[in-house]
Amino acid sequence: MPISVAFVDDHPILLAGLVSLYSGKDDLLVSAQGENAIDALRIAEENRPDVLVLDLNIPGDILATIEKIVRNCYPTKIIAFTETANIEMAIRVLHLGVCGYVLKGSTARDLHEAIRIVHGGNTFITPGFATKIILSMKASELHRRMRVEKRLSVREEQIVRYLMMGKTNREIAQMLDISEKTVKHYMTVLMQKLDARNRLEVVLAAQKLDNSAELALAEARFN
Template identity: 70%
Template sequence: MSISVAFVDDHPILLEGLVSLYSGKSDLNIVAKGENAVDALKIVEEHSPHVLVLDLSMPGDTVAAIEVIAQKYQGTRIIVFTANSSIETAIQVLNQGVAGYVLKGSSASDLHQAIRTVYDGDTFITAGFATKVIMAMKTAELRRRKQAQQRLSLREEQIVRHLMRGSTNREIARCLDISEKTVKHYMTLLMQKLDVRNRLEVVLAAQRLDVLPDGTVDRGRIN
């Protein structure tokens, strides 16, 4: 079975070159071509190609078109074929559902491989550039996980609020109607979660997270 492919690019010579080059591939069937974001949407609606190869820098809102296609026409896999080597842009469109990101300047065999790869359900990113994108995505994910881990529960917030007033463990336990042992347990959790060493650092770290109301800390009572 041949893979149906459509190309969309606003550079006529490049577009004709792509169509001519890949029309000669026995495993590909070029079903349509276009020049802008609107064309991309129309092509997917009318031809439902297995793979849509499109540039990012075209007339119209290409990123919005990608988002619509990825959400509504999941039978079409999208390859961005672009000169844009911005890691942030690559991550953005990959998160929106793009299956391939191929830099212009890649070889004809690279784009052919990308078409076959995304058709098979995998992701393809230009070699070399892929390493940078993957590392950036991993770094962003680790940052998100760390931020999620640092979010305070309701009980933890209550305890930190009392710490800000200079309350002792016994006073916190009495106010929250829990045992001192439970307060100590929460203090241990807070220090681990916020990666700090003592009660004062718990308060300062929690304030940096911006999860507490404005207030002053009575440092003389925190020890």
């Protein structure tokens, strides 16, 4: 039985081209087409295509639309077909339940393959871009684990912030209205928690903890 597929794109020529191209495939049946988020939701609710190929830049609240379709329009599966090579957006829609992410620079064969793979219950992401998404997701998970393992209390974060300003223990004690002995106690805890040997290393470790996700994400973008 052919896979029923619908296309939603606000570029009339591209939409007509997609419909014409994939209507000629023996294993596909183009069941509907639209040009905005309202059309996408209507098609999903009324036609229930096996696969809905959806441009992320169409008019309307695309994220809310995706969420509604995933929640209410089983068994329709969504493929994002877009020019947006944006890692954060890709991860966001994949988390919402999109099963495919195909860049518009891909070949017609790639999109056809994506439709078959997604219909089969698997995920398809444009090769190359998929690597960047995986690296970014790994970086986010690493950062989350680091934050859990080395989570600072509110007081510890306050002390670190003053350390970054170059304040002494006495000055920190005055600003926080605590004793200097208490500040020294927190310094000991911070050095143990952050594997630091002195005040400078505490500051550097805290900065590294805050910047790790951003640096890893930048690396993913350029790999």
